[in-house]
Amino acid sequence: MRVLLRQPTRTIDVDGPMSVVKLLHRLDLSREAVLVIQDGTLVPGDAYLQDDAEIEIRPVISGGA
Amino acid sequence: MKCKVCSGPGVIDIRRHNANFCSEHFLRYCRQQVEKVIHEFRMASPGERLLVAVSGGKDSLALWDLLLELGYEADGLYVGLGIGDYSVESARQVKAFTDRFAAPRGGSLIEVDLRETYDIDVPTAAKVGKRVPCSACGLSKRHLFDKAAIDGGYDALVTGHNLDDEAAVLYGNVMRWQTAYLGRQRPHLPAENGFPRKIKPLVRLSEREMAAYCVLRGIDYQIDECPMAVGNKHLQYKAALNMAEEDTPGMKQAFYFGFLREAVDRFAPDAAAREGGQSNGEPGSDGSTNDAEGSLGLCQRCGSPTNNEVCSFCTLVERTSGHDPVPVELVRRPAKRRQR
Numbered sequence: 001m002r003v004l005l006r007q008p009t010r011t012i013d014v015d016g017p018m019s020v021v022k023l024l025h026r027l028d029l030s031r032e033a034v035l036v037i038q039d040g041t042l043v044p045g046d047a048y049l050q051d052d053a054e055i056e057i058r059p060v061i062s063g064g065a
Numbered sequence: 066m067k068c069k070v071c072s073g074p075g076v077i078d079i080r081r082h083n084a085n086f087c088s089e090h091f092l093r094y095c096r097q098q099v100e101k102v103i104h105e106f107r108m109a110s111p112g113e114r115l116l117v118a119v120s121g122g123k124d125s126l127a128l129w130d131l132l133l134e135l136g137y138e139a140d141g142l143y144v145g146l147g148i149g150d151y152s153v154e155s156a157r158q159v160k161a162f163t164d165r166f167a168a169p170r171g172g173s174l175i176e177v178d179l180r181e182t183y184d185i186d187v188p189t190a191a192k193v194g195k196r197v198p199c200s201a202c203g204l205s206k207r208h209l210f211d212k213a214a215i216d217g218g219y220d221a222l223v224t225g226h227n228l229d230d231e232a233a234v235l236y237g238n239v240m241r242w243q244t245a246y247l248g249r250q251r252p253h254l255p256a257e258n259g260f261p262r263k264i265k266p267l268v269r270l271s272e273r274e275m276a277a278y279c280v281l282r283g284i285d286y287q288i289d290e291c292p293m294a295v296g297n298k299h300l301q302y303k304a305a306l307n308m309a310e311e312d313t314p315g316m317k318q319a320f321y322f323g324f325l326r327e328a329v330d331r332f333a334p335d336a337a338a339r340e341g342g343q344s345n346g347e348p349g350s351d352g353s354t355n356d357a358e359g360s361l362g363l364c365q366r367c368g369s370p371t372n373n374e375v376c377s378f379c380t381l382v383e384r385t386s387g388h389d390p391v392p393v394e395l396v397r398r399p400a401k402r403r404q405r
């Protein structure tokens with residue numbers, strides 16, 4: 001699957017299928033600190049991501065100035 | 066994961082409430098939390114004119130959207146701080162939001178640009194004045210927010226401080242026993258001493274919830290963190306509190322609302338005023354002050370309330386204007402090594 005990461009913005013490929021929880025664990029990310037987004041909506045922690053999925057993992061802390 | 070309201074597919078879990086929500090009921094939950102806190106702290110009444118300080122970030126844009134959803138008359142205020150590409154992108158997000166979400170519901174945008182109006186920007190003010198960038202930024206924003214709210218005849222200035230922000234500020238103020246700041250850390254400060262009423266309707270909602278709100282409402286916002294804020298103490302305090310929250314969901318809410326319930330009144334405002342206080346340079350540490358400069362007189366330059374002949378903002382402008390702009394890269398904080 002293709003994963004868009006932020007801060008800084010970059011893309012990585014991860015072999016799937018895989019649960020959201022497992023993906024975040026593999027990337028060493030806390031579920032509380034990020035949102036997983038697919039097709040403009042949120043993907044819950046217990047969802048399963050297919051190998052051809054395109055998702056964004058977005059940190060919840062961000063700015064604005 | 067099922068929505069606790071309708072049992073439909075859930076999209077977000079909120080551990081401190083032991084609740085999952087679908088998109089529709091999560092958005093309703095956010096509106097209810099804002100309504101509840103506005104009522105609880107008597108922040109605003111229907112028919113009042115509100116001015117929302119918008120930065121292009123998730124909190125302020127979500128806040129403006131929520132107030133309009135709830136039927137409030139709310140305009141936005143954007144201050145161009147001159148933080149390179151970061152400010153350019155933030156301004157773009159604010160204008161796009163205004164066109165798509167605010168203008169159709171009667172909200173208009175007021176824009177103030179530091180460079181155009183005062184011949185300064187935050188990086189240059191920080192470099193010339195040898196200040197922490199967050200200090201120059203916070204000082205400028207507070208002054209311009211207050212001025213715009215007073216000049217525009219608004220009933221209240223509204224800021225997007227969320228639960229994580231307030232808990233982090235409280236943590237920092239307690240760690241250093243900043244009693245003057247503690248006495249003023251309320252989500253509603255009434256108008257006084259020439260300052261506008263200031264309210265923070267997002268204090269019942271977390272950072273994560275506000276980001277989720279924007280995603281589910283289709284609101285684009287500034288995703289990157291400010292390049293000049295990286296590594297500041299406010300972010301360090303948030304990280305410390307998040308570690309505790311992981312083990313004990315609800316800890317941040319208990320910490321902040323317990324303070325409001327049990328402790329804030331013990332730090333008497335008159336004691337706070339006597340101690341006075343200046344910014345410690347971190348965002349939010351004194352963002353809620355309504356009397357940081359006392360109530361003794363008016364600035365000889367701009368007429369704002371101050372206990373000096375010239376207020377802090379006008380002093381900053383006088384020191385900085387006329388200098389060549391300093392690039393962001395020259396005043397960015399050095400990355401610190403993670404300490405054990």
